[in-house]
Amino acid sequence: MTATTVPITQEQVIPDYILGNGDKLDIRVWRNPELSVSLPVRPDGKISIPLAGEVIAAGKSTAELTSTLVDKLSVYIKQPQVTVIVTDPLSAEFIQRVRITGAISNPMSTPWRSGMTVLDLVLLAGGTTDFASESKALLYRKNGNDMSVYPINLEDILKKGKLDTNYTLTPSDIITVPERLF
Numbered sequence: 001m002t003a004t005t006v007p008i009t010q011e012q013v014i015p016d017y018i019l020g021n022g023d024k025l026d027i028r029v030w031r032n033p034e035l036s037v038s039l040p041v042r043p044d045g046k047i048s049i050p051l052a053g054e055v056i057a058a059g060k061s062t063a064e065l066t067s068t069l070v071d072k073l074s075v076y077i078k079q080p081q082v083t084v085i086v087t088d089p090l091s092a093e094f095i096q097r098v099r100i101t102g103a104i105s106n107p108m109s110t111p112w113r114s115g116m117t118v119l120d121l122v123l124l125a126g127g128t129t130d131f132a133s134e135s136k137a138l139l140y141r142k143n144g145n146d147m148s149v150y151p152i153n154l155e156d157i158l159k160k161g162k163l164d165t166n167y168t169l170t171p172s173d174i175i176t177v178p179e180r181l182f
Contacts, residue, residue, distance in 0.1 A: 016061040020091025021045055025057070029073065030081035038087070051076050062086060098169050100125045102177035103132035112171045119157055119166050121175060128154060133180035139167060140174040 019025075021043050029035040035050045045058030052072035057065050062084040073080040089096070098121055099109045105126030113120075118139065128134055134154035141148050154177065156162035 016063065017086065017089065017092070018095075019057045019060055019062070019065060019086070020095070021058055022090035023057075023086055023092075024088035024090065026085040026087045027069065028083045028085075029069075029077070030083075032077065032080070035073070035077075041091070058091075096171045098171070098173045098175075100175040100177070102137075103129045103179045104177050105129060112169060112173075116169045117166050118152055118154075118169065118175060119163075121169060122154060122158070128158070128177055129179075131179045133178045134158065136180075137175060137177045139169075140176070141170065142172050 019041055021041050023041045024038070025041065025047065026038045027036060027047075027049065037049060039047055041047055041057045045056055046054045047057045048054050049069060049072075052069055055065070055068055055072065060068070066082050066084045069082045069084070070080055073082065094109075096112050097109050098112045098116065099107075100121050101107045104122070105128070108125050110121070110124060122128065132154070135156075137152040137154045139150040139152050141150065150165075150167065152165045152167070152175065153162070156164065157166050
């Protein structure tokens with residue numbers, strides 16, 4: 001994990017939502033209302049569907065779960081049309097968040113919103129403290145199994161109106177603002 005000056009584009013690609021324990025699903029099988037169900041993903045990561053039996057849902061996208069259910073139901077139904085809708089994404093409570101820590105008035109973890117920027121999060125957290133080293137803030141972003149670190153110059157953003165490092169945030173981003181050395 002080293003700091004880098006690789007620019008972050010303003011157009012961020014958000015990965016497919018991955019199902020997790022506690023998510024509430026609405027699964028519909030066209031022309032088969034007896035197979036259509038509304039249910040949560042159990043703590044063991046599975047769901048139970050008529051004819052398909054127990055199916056692992058946690059860790060899959062809705063498209064992957066749909067494909068699995070189509071495969072399992074194809075044994076009983078000719079060309080099943082399955083729709084999986086996430087009606088309550090409870091598992092996203094901590095995954096779909098951004099965080100800010102360090103020399104901030106109110107360190108926080110808050111739900112991520114599309115279009116949210118570094119400045120938005122700093123303002124939500126009440127700004128920096130008098131002891132903040134605003135020019136040495138960092139953005140930590142998970143990229144698959146790796147962590148990338150990007151420098152943020154909050155002094156430029158907050159006091160000079162220079163928005164070069166006012167990056168658009170993605171879920172799970174963490175901003176740290178260190179204290180200055182006296």
